[in-house]
Amino acid sequence: MSSSQLVFKFLSQKDMIAAGVTDMEHCIDMMDEAFTLLGKGDYVMGGSTRNSHGQRIWFPKEPEFEGMPKGGPDQRFMSLPGYLGGRFKVCGNKWYGSNLNNPKKHGLPRSILTMTLNDAETARPLAIMEANVLSGMRTGAVIGLSARYLARDDSETLGVIAAGPISKFCTTAIVKALPSLKNVVVFDINAEAAKRFCEDLSVKLNIDFSPVTKFEDAVKGQDVITSAISGDHTPLFEDKWLKEGSLLTLPGRANVEDNYLRNAYIVPDSWEMQKTYKIEGLMLPEDERTIPHIQLHNLVDSGEIKESDIQDLGKIAAGLASLDKNSDKKKYFISNGMILQDIAWAMTMYESAVEKGLGQDLVMWDKPYLV
Ligand SMILES: NC(=O)c1ccc[n+]([C@@H]2O[C@H](COP(=O)([O-])OP(=O)(O)OC[C@H]3O[C@@H](n4cnc5c(N)ncnc54)[C@H](O)[C@@H]3O)[C@@H](O)[C@H]2O)c1
Known part of the structure; x- marks a missing residue:
């Protein structure tokens, strides 16, 4: 691989499960590490206070335009960016949409999530991954961590x-x-x-x-x-x-x-x-x-x-x-x-996928068009 070639990993839900995303004990320990970094202040989240949960697309309750989604309870798109320090030192962004009608109308989960990890220094993408299981796991593991403490x-x-x-x-x-x-x-x-x-x-x-x-x-x-x-x-x-x-x-x-x-x-x-x-x-x-x-x-x-x-x-x-x-x-x-929780668990899954040879390597460019 030449140094200018950019390759990142795509991890499907199947790859994430093979990488260990459903291991709850491990996830609770990773949340402990992420919360310890949060407590020490070794993190940055988005927004002008550096502490924003994320940015939400607020659809109007009565859209003027045909096809524009309607605002309502648990109807949203949301982007959660952040940086987590410690031994992680990566940036990540979780992007998801939620529609309460998904299960009945489309046979899909209420919310559908993807996660991107980037090298914090060069901005190079490391991985794009399926994040429904990742996000549910970290949400549960945080509640488990609260029970621990x-x-x-x-x-x-x-x-x-x-x-x-x-x-x-x-x-x-x-x-x-x-x-x-x-x-x-x-x-x-x-x-x-x-x-x-x-x-x-x-x-x-x-x-x-x-x-x-x-x-x-x-x-x-x-x-x-x-x-x-x-x-x-x-x-x-x-x-x-x-x-x-x-x-x-x-x-x-x-x-x-x-x-x-x-x-x-x-x-x-x-x-x-x-x-x-x-x-x-x-x-x-x-x-x-x-x-x-x-x-x-x-x-x-x-x-x-x-x-x-x-x-x-x-x-x-x-x-x-x-x-x-x-x-x-x-x-x-x-x-x-918080995105910090997603980053900690996503980085753990990325490292596991690299070690186990899981996922697809996608070539973004062999040589950048613009430098
Ligand atoms: N804090 C976090 O990090 C975090 C992360 C993800 C989701 N959430 C929140 O968790 C909630 C649940 O997510 P989900 O994916 O399991 O949703 P879901 O829609 O798939 O399931 C929700 C369940 O709640 C039940 N329910 C609805 N109203 C109820 C009521 N009044 N009393 C008792 N049960 C009721 C429904 O029947 C359903 O079984 C969402 O509101 C979501 O925003 C929080």
């Missing part, structure tokens, strides 16, 4: 809200992270989906699973609760349902009560990213404004919650903050997802 050591019960693919990844990760768990209850508005979820995961994870018919039955008295519903409903987790010392760990939307926020340990993936969400959200027209965790921002702005009491998971992973996970205080982990 925040759930009581004697946690025995897990309540799962929504029986979709993201919940499957999260449940798998929590079970791997908490060997003390004994049983899992699952609620979904689609009772059949909850039943299938229990049948499938009880075999794969070898612990007791049972479906429940009421939302609060998956919350009351549980040691750990996780929720990943899609669509426009945002469930309210009542403070009185949440057990003392429990962990509510959320990759999806939820409402909690002010009193819960005033008294619980609050651990976001990154408070700086959450603040950027607010800055960017305020730029939107009021009827399209969605700012994740606005209730928490309001309590911080009014001085009821001190910013210094909010502890990022990255700071905890890096040993720069700590909390007593075995205390009776409730714990609230908020995860909106």
Whole structure:
């Protein structure tokens, strides 16, 4: 290969699986490494604050033009760029689209994702890869990591809200992270989906699973609760349902009560990213404004919650903050997802693919047309 030739890898879903993308224990450890770098500050994300979750295409609710997609819940295109340091030192971009009608109308997953990795110095693409499994795995592994750092050591019960693919990844990760768990209850508005979820995961994870018919039955008295519903409903987790010392760990939307926020340990993936969400959200027209965790921002702005009491998971992973996970205080982990997590897992898969000779090598040029 001449030095000016540019070749990169294409990794299909099959290649990614052969490279080890479904190895949850490994993924949780990689998330630990990515969060440690986040906590130390060895990263850059996009946007003017360097802490933007990503850039979203906001389709209008009533498009003027034939064929333009309509805006709505979980209808979006999104690009998440970033740089992760440490031993990774690469840039990456995850690009995805989401359409709630995909499964029923087109037989496709709700969201479809691809990931690109680039050498951070030369910008040379290293790989383009299928990222549905990658992204679901890292989402679940982050929730597993939160259980590792925040759930009581004697946690025995897990309540799962929504029986979709993201919940499957999260449940798998929590079970791997908490060997003390004994049983899992699952609620979904689609009772059949909850039943299938229990049948499938009880075999794969070898612990007791049972479906429940009421939302609060998956919350009351549980040691750990996780929720990943899609669509426009945002469930309210009542403070009185949440057990003392429990962990509510959320990759999806939820409402909690002010009193819960005033008294619980609050651990976001990154408070700086959450603040950027607010800055960017305020730029939107009021009827399209969605700012994740606005209730928490309001309590911080009014001085009821001190910013210094909010502890990022990255700071905890890096040993720069700590909390007593075995205390009776409730714990609230908020995860909106970060490109740094995708980069860490994507780079691990790229290195594995190179070592195992997986994927297709694609030639972008033998000699660049322009230098
Ligand atoms: N934090 C992150 O990093 C991250 C990453 C990926 C996805 N997500 C979020 O996770 C959510 C779920 O993703 P998915 O791919 O599993 O979605 P999905 O649409 O495939 O499945 C969602 C499930 O939720 C159930 N559901 C809908 N409304 C419900 C309600 N009111 N109560 C109980 N169950 C309900 C549906 O029946 C379905 O089984 C999405 O909202 C997505 O934005 C977060």
